[in-house]
Amino acid sequence: MTTDLVAAVDIGGTKIAGALVDGTGDLLHRVQLPTPAGESADRVMAALTEVLGGLTRHASWSRVAAVGIGSAGPVDARTGTVSPVNIPGWRDFPLVEGVRATTGELPVTLVGDGAAIAAGEHWRGAARGRSDVLCMVVSTGVGGGLITDGRLRPGPTGNAGHIGHISVDFNGDLCPCGGRGCVERIASGTNIARYALAAGWRPADPEGDTTAAGVAVAARDGHPLALEAFDRSARALAAGIAATATLIEIETVVIGGGVSQSGEVLFAPLRRALREYATLPFVRDLEVVPAQLGTDAGLVGAAAACWSDPGTFLAVGAAGN
Known part of the structure; x- marks a missing residue:
């Protein structure tokens, strides 16, 4: 059989x-x-x-x-x-x-789930043929997984690369994980929408989408509060990515998940922020690419x-x- x-x-x-x-x-x-x-x-x-x-x-x-x-x-x-x-x-x-x-x-x-996505993107997606990669999913939460020396490295418990719960703001909001100022608490789709709504943003249509997807539409139209919410998310992601790259010398970052579908609304401020945070010579040229497997x-x-x-x-x- x-x-x-x-x-x-x-x-x-x-x-x-x-x-x-x-x-x-x-x-x-x-x-x-x-x-x-x-x-x-x-x-x-x-x-x-x-x-x-x-x-x-x-x-x-x-x-x-x-x-x-x-x-x-x-x-x-x-x-x-x-x-x-x-x-x-x-x-x-x-x-x-x-x-x-x-x-x-x-x-x-x-x-x-972040390690699984890393394995998938390395096998069939944007990380194929690359040796040292951080793969991230930015969606309801923020997760990640690592490829080093061309192999998936899930760690002893299967959690290695869980970038969403790196703290990037030690005075930040309490995260459901018990930590404070986690990347996920700032950068996830849930928290992009939460921040934008708390700042006073509302969709143009009173019955419109109040999720991160709706915020992304408003950001493309130039709404300042929507742009601010995505810039804040991008800076948190950049800080977490830079810390990870400094620790283990990754060369490529692959980003998937629902929020990544926002395209340049997310990727443009992320690349700008990385230039501020990833400043040492061995992390300065990090490549950031969208995931391919959806x-x-x-x-x-x-x-x-x-x-x-x-x-x-x-x-x-x-x-x-």
């Missing part, structure tokens, strides 16, 4: 997605549900189980050799547990155990994390990871 597929799972504060992924990174079958993030642990797990059920019922399930999970973090790959900041019902939640109740004894690789990055990356984990398995057709 051929076992050449991975069942990939991408768990975030907004959606839970699953897919069957082959050794070239193509998604053969995809299932997605909204994340009931404000509800109980059991309710969130029930949504995940429904997604997994949509995979196990597919005709190709017999070809699945492993399960890869990229979850909002922090995660603990050693214990198989997760405590996502944006899913308060899950604290030290036994995620791997819960997944195995549906998928059986297949080997499971668990990494943070909403499927986490799923492709969860599969790639499986194939890069020698403790899991080596899939047929996975050469080139």
Whole structure:
């Protein structure tokens, strides 16, 4: 029997997605549900189980050799547990155990969602062929993952590169993670909208979009408060990126997630701010590029994390990871 597929799972504060992924990174079958993030642990797990059920019922399930999970973090790959900041019902939640109740004894690789996206972009996206990369997702939260010496480096617990919870303002707002002045608390889409609304911005249409996407539209039209909200986000991102690059000498930053869809509204002030923060010679020429895999990055990356984990398995057709 051929076992050449991975069942990939991408768990975030907004959606839970699953897919069957082959050794070239193509998604053969995809299932997605909204994340009931404000509800109980059991309710969130029930949504995940429904997604997994949509995979196990597919005709190709017999070809699945492993399960890869990229979850909002922090995660603990050693214990198989997760405590996502944006899913308060899950604290030290036994995620791997819960997944195995549906998928059986297949080997499971668990990494943070940022690490999964890094693996995906390195395999099939903007980081392909690059050796030292920070991949970031700027969305409901801010996450990240690291490629160093051409390999995914998730760290012992699967959280390495979690740039969203680097503090860039020691007098800043309290973050849900318990820290203060975190990149995420300033730069995420949620907090771009929060800042703009608190400063007095409103969409031109009273029924208009008050999320970060709506702020981005206003920023493109030159609204000063919307521009200020994105500039503030960009400066927080730049400070976190510069600190990371100084520590581990990355050469490229790949940025994805919903907020990255704002394009130059985000990237232009980010590149300007980096010139202020990344000043040492070995970080001065950081390249910043948009991610290429879009909403499927986490799923492709969860599969790639499986194939890069020698403790899991080596899939047929996975050469080139």
